[in-house]
Amino acid sequence: MHYSxxxxxxxxxxxxxxxxxYIDGTFGRGGHSTEVLxxxxxxGQLIAFDRDPDAIAYGEEKFKxxxxxxxxxxxxxxxxxxxxxxxxxxxxxxxxxDLGVSSPQLDEARRGFSFMHDGPLDMRMDPxxxxxxxxxxxxxxxxxxxxxFKKYGEERYAWSIAGxxxxxxxxxxxxxxxxxxxxxxxxxxxxxxxxxxxxRCFQALRIYVNEELLELEKTLASLxxxxxxxxxxxxxxxxxxxxxxxxxxxxxxxxxxxxxxxxGLPLPTxxxxxxxxxxxxxxxxxxxxxENVRSRSAVLRVAERI
Numbered sequence: 001m002h003y004s005x006x007x008x009x010x011x012x013x014x015x016x017x018x019x020x021x022y023i024d025g026t027f028g029r030g031g032h033s034t035e036v037l038x039x040x041x042x043x044g045q046l047i048a049f050d051r052d053p054d055a056i057a058y059g060e061e062k063f064k065x066x067x068x069x070x071x072x073x074x075x076x077x078x079x080x081x082x083x084x085x086x087x088x089x090x091x092x093x094x095x096x097x098d099l100g101v102s103s104p105q106l107d108e109a110r111r112g113f114s115f116m117h118d119g120p121l122d123m124r125m126d127p128x129x130x131x132x133x134x135x136x137x138x139x140x141x142x143x144x145x146x147x148x149f150k151k152y153g154e155e156r157y158a159w160s161i162a163g164x165x166x167x168x169x170x171x172x173x174x175x176x177x178x179x180x181x182x183x184x185x186x187x188x189x190x191x192x193x194x195x196x197x198x199x200r201c202f203q204a205l206r207i208y209v210n211e212e213l214l215e216l217e218k219t220l221a222s223l224x225x226x227x228x229x230x231x232x233x234x235x236x237x238x239x240x241x242x243x244x245x246x247x248x249x250x251x252x253x254x255x256x257x258x259x260x261x262x263x264g265l266p267l268p269t270x271x272x273x274x275x276x277x278x279x280x281x282x283x284x285x286x287x288x289x290x291e292n293v294r295s296r297s298a299v300l301r302v303a304e305r306i
Contacts, residue, residue: 003292004031006236006300009282010096011035013234013302017044020093023226024048025076025219027055028102030062033069036096040068047082051075051126052105075126077215080222093231095223099216100238101125101206113206115182115198121175123206133205134176142166152213152241153204157189161201164188178202203239216242220249224274227305232278234302243299250275250303278302 010032014022016039024033027050036046047070050056056073063069072082076097083089105111109119112133121134137145142162149158168175168184175181182198189197207213223233233250237243252258256273267273279302284295 003294004028004035005098005292005295005298006282006284006288007031007035009279009300010098010234010236010302011039013279013300014094014096014232015278016040017093019043021045021088021091022047022094022096023079023092024096025079026050026096026098026102027059027071028052028098029055029104030059032096032098033059033063037063037066037068042068044068045070047072047079049074049076049079049082051129052102053126053128054104055102075215077218079219080226083226089225091228092226093228095226095231095233097216097219097233097235099212099236099242109178112178113202115178115196115202118177118179121178121181123202123209125210130209133181133209136205136209137165137175137181138169148208149201149204151204152207153200153202154240155200155204161185161188207241213241213245216245220245224253224305229305231305232302233275233305234300237299237301238297243301246301247281250277250301254303273306275303276306278304 014036016022016036018039018041020040021044022036024036024046027033027048033046033048040046045068048059049072051074053073056071059071074082083092101113105125106114109117112119112122120132122132124130124132145162145165146158149155149161155161164184164187165175165181173184175184182196185198185201186196227233235246237246253275254273254277256267256271279300282300284298288295
């Protein structure tokens, strides 16, 4: 079952105008888009991006009679280019990003995102681009794999896990399925935690193969030009690396500088804030946590263009 995390909070954060123009950068199965469309009148418009062809195909079928929705098969980092080509810079009233992997991607074994189901070791959000993880672990060195595990998974045993994977491959072990990779990692790491030992490495490989942090960095940098004055950015993150980037960006733009200035002092004339806080940090309610355990790590931050 698909469950849109922090649905009400993220939509409320956008402060939808019935005749407004909005962008859903992560369409998924259309949970957030559906709620935005309900609040738009016939003059309102929603542009939804997703690089997963399955998501676009689903959206084209479900919303085939919805004139207010435009679906774009592309990464959300391309929304700036889209706005340039359609003369929409500075005219968008809100951008919503629900980062990370969607429930259907996790639940469908053939996509290879999760070791909860055995499937091909893929993890690409767009299977028509880049290399699957099964090829990445073959071509990268132990050093490179270790860096990925440490940087994107914050895995303390990154070096030994990377070595175990490369050693297994050198011995002719076939690692082309999710369970095969999870098994190699589990044999290498014996620790008593709630999380499976392979969790951090799977996250790291997914982030790497999809260039998720680079996608987010590009998009955050473009929001000032995309959003209209009083337009809002409503962003849901699911792990600390993403949330750190979102928090840093919003904090910097609210201050107008990377430097933390003493309270009470007037801003120097060369410092011009471009956003103001709407929601510094929001987490899932107890009710939502009871309905969907995946929402436990979600963090929502909302800022408004000024």
